[in-house]
Amino acid sequence: MSDLAARFRKLWDEIAPVGRDAGSGGYLRFALTEPELWLRAWFREQADERGMPVQEDGNGNLFAWWGDPAAGGAVLTGSHFDSVPHGGAYDGPLGIVSAFLAVDELRAAGVTPVQPLVVAAFVEEEGGRFGVPCLGSRLLTGEIAVDRAAGLRDGAGVSFAEALGDRPAGADPDLLGRFAAFVELHVEQGRALVDQAAPVAVASAIWPHGRWRFDFHGEGNHAGTTRMADRRDPMLTYAFTVLAANKEARLRDAHATVGRVSVEPNATNAIPARVTGWLDARAAEPETLHGLVEAVQAKAAERARRDGTELTCTQESATPLVAFDGGLADRLARLLDAPVLPTGAGHDAGVLAAHLPTAMLFVRNPTGVSHSPAESATDADCAAGVTALARVLAELAAPTTQPGWGREG
Numbered sequence: 001m002s003d004l005a006a007r008f009r010k011l012w013d014e015i016a017p018v019g020r021d022a023g024s025g026g027y028l029r030f031a032l033t034e035p036e037l038w039l040r041a042w043f044r045e046q047a048d049e050r051g052m053p054v055q056e057d058g059n060g061n062l063f064a065w066w067g068d069p070a071a072g073g074a075v076l077t078g079s080h081f082d083s084v085p086h087g088g089a090y091d092g093p094l095g096i097v098s099a100f101l102a103v104d105e106l107r108a109a110g111v112t113p114v115q116p117l118v119v120a121a122f123v124e125e126e127g128g129r130f131g132v133p134c135l136g137s138r139l140l141t142g143e144i145a146v147d148r149a150a151g152l153r154d155g156a157g158v159s160f161a162e163a164l165g166d167r168p169a170g171a172d173p174d175l176l177g178r179f180a181a182f183v184e185l186h187v188e189q190g191r192a193l194v195d196q197a198a199p200v201a202v203a204s205a206i207w208p209h210g211r212w213r214f215d216f217h218g219e220g221n222h223a224g225t226t227r228m229a230d231r232r233d234p235m236l237t238y239a240f241t242v243l244a245a246n247k248e249a250r251l252r253d254a255h256a257t258v259g260r261v262s263v264e265p266n267a268t269n270a271i272p273a274r275v276t277g278w279l280d281a282r283a284a285e286p287e288t289l290h291g292l293v294e295a296v297q298a299k300a301a302e303r304a305r306r307d308g309t310e311l312t313c314t315q316e317s318a319t320p321l322v323a324f325d326g327g328l329a330d331r332l333a334r335l336l337d338a339p340v341l342p343t344g345a346g347h348d349a350g351v352l353a354a355h356l357p358t359a360m361l362f363v364r365n366p367t368g369v370s371h372s373p374a375e376s377a378t379d380a381d382c383a384a385g386v387t388a389l390a391r392v393l394a395e396l397a398a399p400t401t402q403p404g405w406g407r408e409g
Contacts (some may be wrong), residue, residue, distance in 0.1 A: 005383040011097055015039060016089060020108055025373040026086030031124035032060065032163040035374025039081040043121050046100050052119065058169025059139040059370045060123030071176065075397040076182040077389065078120030080348065083130045088375025090187035094363065094382065095122055098185045102390040106398070113397040115180060122348045129154045132317050137348040141355050142171030176355060181328065181396055183296035184349040185361045185389050187377050191368025192341050196371060199384040202333045203324055203360035206350045208289045209282035214241060214300060217310040220265060220273030231271055232308040235263070237300065238275040244299040245279055254283035254292050286321055322350040325357040333394055336388050361388055
């Protein structure tokens with residue numbers, strides 16, 4: 001094991017147990033709950049050890065500065081701590097751990113940035129607690145209204161404002177204006193790098209995607225006494241909609257997933273009165289995504305008429321096609337001699353890309369599985385990711401006269 005891989009493992013082991021569920025092996029690190037708050041405290045400790053003052057923006061996002069925050073032109077990196085329910089270890093935290101280690105690598109090499117370097121921890125990226133993904137970066141950039149964000153509630157009825165301890169501050173043009181570029185390192189959420197035998201890649205684009213809530217209303221009744229012909233069962237409409245989403249996505253070479261459902265009253269011997277399902281839809285092109293969702297809604301509505309149920313469909317979030325800064329992506333791909341890949345997964349980088357030059361680095365995932373305990377990466381590949389990120393940060397923030405760093409080959 002290389003020295004850098006060993007240092008990665010040492011730092012990684014500090015956070016690996018936090019929020020891990022003994023039963024599933026996955027993580028329950030929801031935004032602003034005890035495990036994520038512990039990790040936020042750990043973030044501050046790591047920043048303090050490196051002499052990097054931490055700034056909180058009032059929306060729950062943390063920024064650790066190497067350099068003068070007032071100088072402008074800062075290069076931002078980092079990711080998030082929160083997880084999907086029973087998710088994997090690497091999705092999010094890898095980008096933060098790698099960012100601190102990249103700072104260590106630059107300092108050990110005697111590199112002094114001309115522009116400030118900033119390590120970020122964004123809040124509620126997954127939307128696992130309050131339902132809207134990339135909530136922290138959306139608030140920072142003004143892409144979600146403060147009132148809406150403040151009123152978002154988790155399953156226990158706690159609002160985002162209550163969890164945050166105050167009403168979110170919302171857009172911060174002054175802070176956003178201090179950043180010249182954002183580079184997010186992330187575990188690959190697929191197996192393209194396994195097939196290409198490469199440890200690191202550069203992202204080209206993020207597919208357009210969004211979340212839609214389907215509320216099916218029927219008539220709650222007794223399971224044993226209500227004739228089949230008399231039923232207005234929303235579960236039937238829901239089940240048909242799931243199958244329709246699968247079919248329509250396959251016809252368009254798109255992705256559709258219904259991974260969350262709520263049933264009322266949720267009793268074995270009762271016909272449901274209401275079923276709510278959440279559709280996650282993604283496609284390579286905006287037109288394909290629109291056509292997919294429109295077709296699913298139409299089929300669900302027709303089935304509701306046949307079942308005697310009612311349907312309400314609400315779009316909860318939407319992210320357009322994100323093409324990362326082409327010049328920056330090409331520049332980094334040449335610098336690292338790395339392949340360039342698109343992704344169907346959403347990230348804070350996708351939100352920030354509309355406001356400043358943005359790039360992403362992917363680290364190989366040997367299983368190709370993500371949002372699952374099976375998500376993984378080797379220490380050697382993680383060390384390669386740290387080295388790549390350090391080279392990128394040096395290229396963007398340090399003088400090109402410093403030998404061995406930031407030179408395009």
